[in-house]
Amino acid sequence: MTDSGSPEHHGIGFSKVDQFESVFRAAAKVRFQYSAVEVDSVLVVSDRDEREAAAFGDRVRSLLGVLGRGENIRWRVTHGGEYDSVPALLELIEAERPGLICTYRHLHSDSWQWPYTLGEYIDVLTQVTTTPIMVLPHPEQQLERHVRRTKVVVAMTDHLVGDHELVNWAARFTDEGGRLVLANVEDAAALDRFIETVGKIPSIDTDNAREAIADRLERDTHDYMDSCAGEITRAAVPITVESVIVQGHHLTEYIRLVEQHEADLLVMNTKDEDQFAMHGLAYPLAIQVRSVPLLLL
Amino acid sequence: MSLRVLATTVVQGAEQAAGQAAEHVAGEVPMGITLLFAGVLVALIVSLALEEKLHAKKSLIVGLFAIVALLLGAILLPLPYGPYLIGGHEMNMPVYIPAIDWGVITIIFGASLFVDVTSRSGLFTWIAIKLTKLSGGDPVRILWLYGLMTVVFSAVLNNVTAMIIVGSLTAVSLDKLGRNDKLLGFLLVEGLLTNIGGLLTLISSVPNIIVGTAANISFVAFFLKAWPFVVVATVATLLLGAKLFGIERLADEQAREEARSLVSGFDENDGIESRGFFWFATGMLVLFIIAIATTSIMPYVSDLGMGFVAMAFAVVMLIRYKSEVDQFYRTVDWDLLGFFAALFVVINVMEHAQVLGLIGQGVERIVALGPTLGTGAVMISTAAFSSVTDNIPLAAMLAKIIAGMPLADGMIRPPTDPLWWAVIFGANLGGNITPIGSASTLVAVTIIHKHGLKLSFGGFVSKALPFALMQIAIAVVFVLFVV
Numbered sequence: 001m002t003d004s005g006s007p008e009h010h011g012i013g014f015s016k017v018d019q020f021e022s023v024f025r026a027a028a029k030v031r032f033q034y035s036a037v038e039v040d041s042v043l044v045v046s047d048r049d050e051r052e053a054a055a056f057g058d059r060v061r062s063l064l065g066v067l068g069r070g071e072n073i074r075w076r077v078t079h080g081g082e083y084d085s086v087p088a089l090l091e092l093i094e095a096e097r098p099g100l101i102c103t104y105r106h107l108h109s110d111s112w113q114w115p116y117t118l119g120e121y122i123d124v125l126t127q128v129t130t131t132p133i134m135v136l137p138h139p140e141q142q143l144e145r146h147v148r149r150t151k152v153v154v155a156m157t158d159h160l161v162g163d164h165e166l167v168n169w170a171a172r173f174t175d176e177g178g179r180l181v182l183a184n185v186e187d188a189a190a191l192d193r194f195i196e197t198v199g200k201i202p203s204i205d206t207d208n209a210r211e212a213i214a215d216r217l218e219r220d221t222h223d224y225m226d227s228c229a230g231e232i233t234r235a236a237v238p239i240t241v242e243s244v245i246v247q248g249h250h251l252t253e254y255i256r257l258v259e260q261h262e263a264d265l266l267v268m269n270t271k272d273e274d275q276f277a278m279h280g281l282a283y284p285l286a287i288q289v290r291s292v293p294l295l296l297l
Numbered sequence: 298m299s300l301r302v303l304a305t306t307v308v309q310g311a312e313q314a315a316g317q318a319a320e321h322v323a324g325e326v327p328m329g330i331t332l333l334f335a336g337v338l339v340a341l342i343v344s345l346a347l348e349e350k351l352h353a354k355k356s357l358i359v360g361l362f363a364i365v366a367l368l369l370g371a372i373l374l375p376l377p378y379g380p381y382l383i384g385g386h387e388m389n390m391p392v393y394i395p396a397i398d399w400g401v402i403t404i405i406f407g408a409s410l411f412v413d414v415t416s417r418s419g420l421f422t423w424i425a426i427k428l429t430k431l432s433g434g435d436p437v438r439i440l441w442l443y444g445l446m447t448v449v450f451s452a453v454l455n456n457v458t459a460m461i462i463v464g465s466l467t468a469v470s471l472d473k474l475g476r477n478d479k480l481l482g483f484l485l486v487e488g489l490l491t492n493i494g495g496l497l498t499l500i501s502s503v504p505n506i507i508v509g510t511a512a513n514i515s516f517v518a519f520f521l522k523a524w525p526f527v528v529v530a531t532v533a534t535l536l537l538g539a540k541l542f543g544i545e546r547l548a549d550e551q552a553r554e555e556a557r558s559l560v561s562g563f564d565e566n567d568g569i570e571s572r573g574f575f576w577f578a579t580g581m582l583v584l585f586i587i588a589i590a591t592t593s594i595m596p597y598v599s600d601l602g603m604g605f606v607a608m609a610f611a612v613v614m615l616i617r618y619k620s621e622v623d624q625f626y627r628t629v630d631w632d633l634l635g636f637f638a639a640l641f642v643v644i645n646v647m648e649h650a651q652v653l654g655l656i657g658q659g660v661e662r663i664v665a666l667g668p669t670l671g672t673g674a675v676m677i678s679t680a681a682f683s684s685v686t687d688n689i690p691l692a693a694m695l696a697k698i699i700a701g702m703p704l705a706d707g708m709i710r711p712p713t714d715p716l717w718w719a720v721i722f723g724a725n726l727g728g729n730i731t732p733i734g735s736a737s738t739l740v741a742v743t744i745i746h747k748h749g750l751k752l753s754f755g756g757f758v759s760k761a762l763p764f765a766l767m768q769i770a771i772a773v774v775f776v777l778f779v780v
Contacts, residue, residue, distance in 0.1 A: 017744055020465035023422050027567040028473055223564070 029223050030162045034231040037172035041074040043098035047107040053079035060102045065149045066175040086124050102134040112138040126270045135294045151178040154263040160184040161224040170267040174239040181261050183244040184221045185253045221245050250281045267295040326651045330373050334650035346686045356635030363639040366646040374649050396645030397638050403604025410611035412454050418578030419568035425466045426565035434474050434556025437546045444535045447487045451494025452501045456737035460491050464744040481750050482542025488741025489764050492728045493530045496523050504692035504724035511696035512717040515593040526775045530768050585610045657698040673773050676719035683727025684734040692724045718780045722772040729765040732757040
C-alpha cells in the first residue's frame with residue numbers, strides 16, 4: 001500500500017530483510033538421508049599371538065553379530081607378529097583395504113591400564129585412514145559386564161544436524177530389535193561464553209537471546225532427529241530410534257548418557273578437517289570410556 | 298453519535314470549510330507570492346529526490362517544509378483559520394488539522410498494523426513455502442509462482458512487505474537449490490512485479506488511494522478496471538524475465554528429482570506458533586478483503602470509510618497480543634505517517650497559494666492535446682516524474698489539480714475518466730524505471746547487494762528499462778482503449 005522512498009523509510013533495512021530470511025532459513029530443514037552402509041570386510045588387529053588374536057577375533061564377531069544381517073563379510077584377523085610398527089600396520093591395512101578395522105588401545109604397549117592416551121597406533125590410524133575404526137576394551141581389561149551384541153547403540157555428537165554418515169553407521173551397527181540413541185550434547189560452556197558477550201551488547205536483549213538460541217538449537221536438532229527416525233522406519237530397518245538433546249558439560253554428559261543407556265556401542269566422529277589431531281572431545285572421550293566399544297568415524 | 302463518527306464528521310466538515318476558504322481566497326494571491334511558494338514546492342521535491350544523499354528521514358524533510366510553508370502562508374496568505382462550522386457547531390482547531398487527509402492516514406495506519414499482526418501468525422510464510430514446494434524446485438515454475446505471489450501479496454499487503462517476503466524466500470530457496478547465479482534476475486523481476494501488483498486494488502498502493510479517493514472510485518470498480526491490465530502485464534513481465542535472464546526448465550528427470558528433494562525439506566509449519574491463531578488470521582484476512590471491497594455499499598460502515606474498517610480489523614487482531622500491543626505500535630511506520638501528514642499540509646498551503654492552479658494550467662495544456670495524445674502524455678510524464686521523485690506528492694498534487702479541472706460541459710470528471718487512470722498507472726509504473734522510483738524496487742536492490750551481487754543505478758536502469766517500457770506501453774493502450 002505504501003510505495004515511496006527508501007526501504008529505510010519503511011523501517012525495512014537489512015534488519016527486516018534478514019528477519020524474513022531467518023524465518024525461511026529456519027523453515028528450510030535438513031532432512032536425514034538414509035543410505036544402507038555396506039561393510040564387506042573386517043580387519044581385526046591384535047598385538048597378541050595367533051591364538052589370543054583369534055580369541056579376540058571371536059569376541060569381535062560375537063559383538064558384531066549384526067553384520068551378518070544379509071551380507072557376506074570377509075574377516076581377517078592379524079596377530080602381533082604380522083607388524084611391529086605403525087608404518088607396517090598401515091601397509092597391512094593398505095593391502096587389505098577393509099571396510100572396518102576392529103582393534104583395541106595401546107597395541108604393542110603395556111600402558112593400556114593408564115587412561116591417558118589411546119596409544120600411538122590408534123592415534124595415527126584414526127587420522128590416516130578413512131576406514132572407520134572400532135575400538136574395543138583391551139583383552140586384559142576386567143570388565144564390569146561382558147561385551148554383548150550391539151543392542152543399544154549411542155550416536156553422540158555436539159552437532160547432529162546434517163550428519164547423515166554418523167546416523168547411517170550407527171543404524172547399521174544397531175542389532176536387530178535394538179535401540180539407536182541419537183544424542184546431541186550442546187556445550188553449555190560455549191553457549192554461556194557467547195551469551196556473556198551478548199550481555200555486553202546493549203542492542204541485544206540478553207535473556208531473549210539466550211532463550212532464542214537455545215530454543216533454535218534444540219528445535220533444529222529435534223526436527224533432524226525426527227526425520228532420522230522417520231527415514232529409518234521407512235527403510236524398514238528393524239530398530240527403534242530414540243532422541244536425546246541435552247545441554248551441559250560435554251564430557252560429563254557423554255559419560256552420563258553412556259552409563260544411563262547402558263550403551264553396547266558408542267559411535268562418534270573423530271576427523272577434524274582443520275587439524276591432524278582427533279576431533280574435539282572425541283579424544284578425551286575415547287580415552288575415558290574404556291569399557292564400552294567405540295566406533296570412530 | 299460515536300466519537301469516531303464525530304471525529305470523521307468534524308474532519309470532513311473542516312475540509313469542506315478549508316475548501317470553501319480556498320475558493321474564497323482564489324484570485325487574491327499575487328503571482329510573485331505564488332511563484333515563491335512554487336519555489337518552496339520545487340525545493341521540497343528536489344529534497345525528496347535527494348533524500349538518500351541528505352541521510353534524513355522523509356517525515357523530517359517534509360515536516361521542515363510544512364513548517365516553512367505554514368509560516369510563509371500565515372505571513373503572506375489569507376489562510377482559512379477557524380472557527381469551522383461542523384454540523385451546525387462552531388469548532389476551533391489549528392489550520393493544519395483540516396489540511397490533512399485523515400482518510401488516507403487511517404487506511405495506511407490500520408492496514409499496516411493489521412498486516413503486521415497477521416504476519417505473526419505465520420500465514421504469509423506458510424503460503425510462500427507451500428508455493429515453493431509446489432514448484433518442485435524447477436526454476437521456471439519458481440519464477441512464475443513467486444511472480445504471482447509477488448503480485449497478489451503486493452495487492453493485498455503492500456509493495457514493500459511483499460518484496461521483503463518474496464525476496465527473502467527467493468534468496469533462501471535459490472541458495473538451497475544451488476541456483477544463486479539466477480538470484481539477480483529473480484529479484485529484479487519480482488521488484489518490477491510489485492508495482493504491477495500495486496495496481497490491482499484501490500488499497501494496493503498509496504497513489505491508488507489518493508487518486509482513487511479524489512476520483513471517487515470504489516474498491517470494486519477499481520479492481521474490475523485494473524485486473525485485466527495486471528494479468529497481461531504480469532504474464533508479459535514473467536515471459537520477458539525468463540527470456541532475458543536465461544531462466545529455463547530443468548533438463549532431465551534426475552535434476553528434477555534432486556530439486557524436488559531439496560525443496561521438500563522446507564517446513565511450512567515452522568513459523569506457525571499457534572494453529573488456532575493461524576486459522577483466525579486466515580479468516581480475518583479474508584474478511585478484511587471482503588470488508589474493504591464492500592465498504593462503499595455497507596450501511597453505516599460506508600459513512601465511516603475504509604480507514605475505520607482497517608483500524609477496526611487491526612484492533613481485533615491485536616486482542617491476540619493484548620498484553621504486548623505496544624510492541625506493534627513500535628513497529629508502525631511513524632515516519633511514513635508523519636510524511637503523509639506533513640505532505641498534506643504543504644499541499645494544502647500550496648493550494649491556497651495558487652501553486653496547484655498554476656501547475657494545473659500546465660497540465661491543462663497537456664490534456665488539451667486531445668483525449669488520446671493528451672491522456673497518453675499525462676501518463677508518460679507522470680511515469681517519468683515518478684521514476685526520479687516520490688510518486689506520492691506527485692499523485693496528491695495531480696489528484697487535486699485534476700479534481701479542479703471540470704469537463705467541457707462543466708460536469709465533474711467521473712471515476713471512469715481516463716485522466717484519473719493515466720495518473721494512477723503512470724505514478725505506479727514510473728517506479729520501475731529506476732531503483733529509486735519505488736521503495737519495493739529499492740528493497741529488491743537491497744537484497745541483491747546483501748547477497749554480494751553488484752548492481753549500479755545505471756545497471757538497474759539498463760536491465761529494467763525493457764520491462765518498464767513494455768509495461769508503460771501496455772498501460773497506455775489499456776487506458777486509451779480499454780478503460
